[in-house]
Amino acid sequence: MPNENIQRAINKATGNQSADHYEEIVYEGYGPGGVAVMVTSLTDNKNRTAASVRHAFAKNGGNLGEDGCVSYLFDKKGYLVIDRSQHPVDEDTMLLEAIEAGAEEMETEEEVFEIYTEPDQFMAVKEALEQKGYSFVNAEITMVPQTYVSLDGEQAEKMERLLDMLEDNDDVQNVYHNWEE
Template sequence: MAGHSKWKNIQRRKNAQDAKRGKIFMKHAKDIYIAAKQGGGDIDMNASLRLAVEKAKADNMPNDNIDRAIKKATGGLDGANYEELTYEGYGPGGTAVMVEVLTDNKNRTASEVRHAFSKSGGNLGENGCVSFMFDRKGYLVIDQAETEADEDTVMLEAIEAGAEEMETVEGAYEIYTSPEDFQMVKDALEASGFQFVTAEITMVPQTLSTVDEAAGNQMIRLVNMLEEMEDVQDVYHNMEADDEIMAQL
């Protein structure tokens, strides 16, 4: 994972959340819906649902909204049926892009995603065209300001908990796990008193694609267009550019 850090992106997004709270709650509701639909509505028995609810609560989503999403998924309320889809393509400068969506109208979503790629100098591709360039990983971030433990202590605790790797970046410790061990590592570190800025299953690029300023700015436009879409849950890419451009992501 050397060279890859999501920390600055997470900081930027958290600072912008107040202006997008409605869309954020909608995305959390869809995550909760899918998790409950696939694994049932019991949080204690469904690790995916528990993680989705924890992320929603971290963004101050009201409990009523959370309960409503679970009830919709388990038949307690009428509601739309959502489908999980992943779109893959090439962004400006040949970058690899993956877009995860939850949608109740895949024709509408496909059209919107394709439009974003074409407007930003990219191309929507076939399934599998870039996914092999990414690894699915558990991802945990500990804010250095929120813990008294030093780097060696955090690393030892993470390794003992079952983590695969830890990186120290500006202001934070980034911990990576296998998807299967994510919940185990998270629970163990929480039991040791650590709190997380973020905890999620994500896609990590195996290699980075360096682009120039022009392609980098086009890539910013593509990511922003995709993230503004109601159906889009996550956007992953392997772009590497100068700090000024990367700070906009």
């Protein structure tokens, strides 16, 4: 065996390998009941990750699809969540401040304000709201479904297991779906 192969194995085992190459891959498919699922991953071995994601879909009543088969069902948006208990302002005040900051829309839930932005406006809106004293429970660029699918019984259980399997995979970064939980 050549010395360079031995050295490469030693470097890989000790974590000293400087030439690690990670690739971002997006998998798309359908879960149980036709739920659209997008999985983003960061991996150094795309064959391992593809097999693992395909297995999760197949084992739980879904199937992996081609690129673009579900991505058109999602919009890329900036997403900011403000805890209402930490910031006791009324809905109208919050909406006005969010729109002045450049937000696209806001939804009011019992415990939080959910603010949506265009991806290229995300940082500007976040910084403008931070300057006004707001802190965020969550702030990220995400994929927002255009429509939702509801499941019940066995299909809901399978979908829950599919999401658990995907999220337990170390290579998986994010899982987006249009299941109305």
